[in-house]
Amino acid sequence: MEKSSKLHSVLRPEIRDSESRREMGVSSSFKDQSHTPSLTRKPWPYTIYALLPIAIFLLFFYRLPLLPPSTDQLPRSNRLILSASVPPSLSSSSFSQEEKIVNEAPCDYTNGKWVRDKLGPLYNGTTCGTIKEGQNCITHGRADLGYLYWRWKPRQCKLPRFDPNTFLQLLRNKHLAFVGDSMARNQLESLLCMLATASTPNLVYRDGEDNKFRRWHFASHNITISVYWSPFLVRGVEKSKTGPDHNELYLDHVDEKWGNDLEHIDMVVLSIGHWFLHPAVYYEDDEVLGCHYCPGLNHTEIGFYGVLRKALKTALKTIIERKGANGKGTDAVLTTFSPSHFEGDWDKAGACPKTQPYKEGEKVLEGMDADLRNIEVEEVEAAKGIAKQFQGLRVEVLDVTKLSLMRPDGHPGPYMYPFPFANGVQERVQNDCVHWCLPGPVDTWNQILLEIMRRWQIQSWVEE
Template sequence: MGVTSPLKVSTRSRSFSTKFLPYVLYALFSIALFRFYFHPSPFLQSTTDQLPHSNRIILTSSSPPSPPSLSLSREEEIANKTSCNYTNGRWVHDKRGPLYNGTTCGTIKDGQNCISHGRPDLGYLYWRWQLNQCQLPRFDPNTFFNLLSNKHIAFVGDSMARNQLESLLCMLATASNPNLVYTNGEDNRFRTWHFDSHNVTVSVYWSPFLVRGVEKSKGGPDHNELYVDVVDERWGSDLDHLDMVVLSIGHWFLHPAVYYEGGSVLGCHYCPGLNHTEIGFYGVMRKAIKIALESIIERKKGSRNGIDAFLTSFSPSHFEGEWDKAGACPKTEPSKGEKMVEGMDADMRLIAVEEIEAANVKVKQFGGMRLEILDVTKLSLMRPDGHPGPYMYPFPFANGVEEHVQNDCVHWCLPGPIDTWNQIMLQVIRRWRRGE
């Protein structure tokens, strides 16, 4: 029986290895080089990904992944370094939703509390205004408190001023409790809250024309009366106690009115049966804004306590058909694509922009105050879904759909798109604090 000698096997193996080993090593080296070239190691890949984009070339047949969302602190850092045009943007879906809801603050006027009134579609809550060229950070109540610590901010104007005020109060209430310290007037049109945590005071003054006016009433004239050269002292007399004012007017100028200037009738708007000249309302609205801004400048110039002021631009309504139909503003999503501001909306916005620019020319002579337009017309125009509609009343269709249902397609649900107005206002205040 033959037994193979271990020595003989080892000798043949050594001869084989010596002869073919160089070829095996060459082949393995070639394979390794091929692998390294086309499939770099994970460590090297991660290192490459950290290089600046200018040093990299990426070839791909699919869309690159979206960049990660910025954290709030990073958003604020970018906003601090960038001068923004807040009118250029689009509404994008935001799964985070609003800071508050219809039950977390007790200041929402019933007619704008769409959630508690049973509005069934809540998709309108999940959108944010994304700017084209800069960041708009989420509203941070603590930042607002820190910037306005020991200050008094007042919202002055019509029901849109009140709508914006209540939006701000609800967002601030997520961080600190507002204490109602003063209320007066029909429908609590004059109110003041105090935030003890930062000694911040927030007030609202009902003044739908900014100048002196007599509103039409039952049993009285069926038109408003405006004295276009006299500021409304219901807010003007308190200017010495205010540090910031947010003015907002527009919709009340659409109503019939008789205008007075210098003690005599200037003209009227839609006053058939009266022997007055029809002059429309655009010129009168311009005069009212001019008088309001001039009063702020004259009464605060040279004061150790300067004042900052915003003028909120006109907010468009979205009625489709008659105001008393079930579907007067039926949209449930923002407008898609570019939306142009046109017609009356554009004219009323332009008046506000021009008057702020003219007032700023005067302000430069004195210093100590800052005036700025809060330009919300376009972003508001693109939100036809944000109004109470029939839900200005609780559960309007509880007994079925009725043909005649009063709709509110002017004011805004809270929470809702109007929260963005205060979001922008906060960023402007931050820019002021930086001295820009």
């Protein structure tokens, strides 16, 4: 019963109790297959079966937050999502279905298409206080809000709508860290905004220029979520006006700004890519290995593909050695490269002009975008084989490259600044065609992250 109860706390929405869904106005194809005992012979079984749901009801709600957040400022279509749902009944058939899910091959979320979604996002630009100014497209005056009403539909399976309560339950008493470049921060702020619809995140630490190191605490579930600025994952010196005009990377040393905290991190989400395109000099064993685009320096040009691979190897190896070898374990997820969508000059009006996703087959993943994504997937697969030697150490790839490639409409563009056309359309205007509006397509990354976590948790219970 205990194992079954745990499993039901992470059941997919489509297989929850049908009666609960009728009360919420949602239909379900799931049918409870448990058999009602005969009541004509013995009254005691009837009494037990009558009291059991009540006991489970009380147990469930004492473990979850009792009150949903205020929805006064949320879009009308999203208010139903935040209402408290009735817990599912505990039938043996549900356990077998979840066990079947674990035994099947994981869903391939990389292949699919964007389809219209009337519900829209869980949050908007005014209900979440953690959105970076440059990605707050709604409050900056973007009028074409059609980009908010799409959802990713995988070919082989269903991607459920993000459930903040389930995410909070799975992360209870843990520390989740996002480590990497500004795309890691983009994904982090998306997650915080979605979780804030169910529980309030309290900022408990901040440091560095542009708040590059921050930490929040969810008192409701004793959860810590942090972000670490580390655009190379390995130790690096960023180019600056007062220093070198190129980056310097030390490929065999992890960046200890996050490496030193691994002991206190239960789950880490890594994200790198765009910073490797900049000019840089690379070091290994404290000697110059080569460089990327360094005219005037007497170094061998070696590009950045092999360098990114080495940096990933060092980061994943460090996580495995420090967390796996001491038996504490952790979960490591790598979010793959997110393509940009510049069309022309970055400072010219219409740099990312699309207002709808690409249709299936209209855009092909190729060139540098495909190469970077493939390197990242390969390195995660290699790390998986090593991680299997240690109990409680799990490594997974969060492959978002293709689904992100299909969303040229989801970038801030000129709305990285407030009301850029208040004084008329300007020929030159700074554009952001790299990061994502919040809310926006980046929210889907966290939908898939939740499914990875859900599968991990169910698998651990089935194996107990």
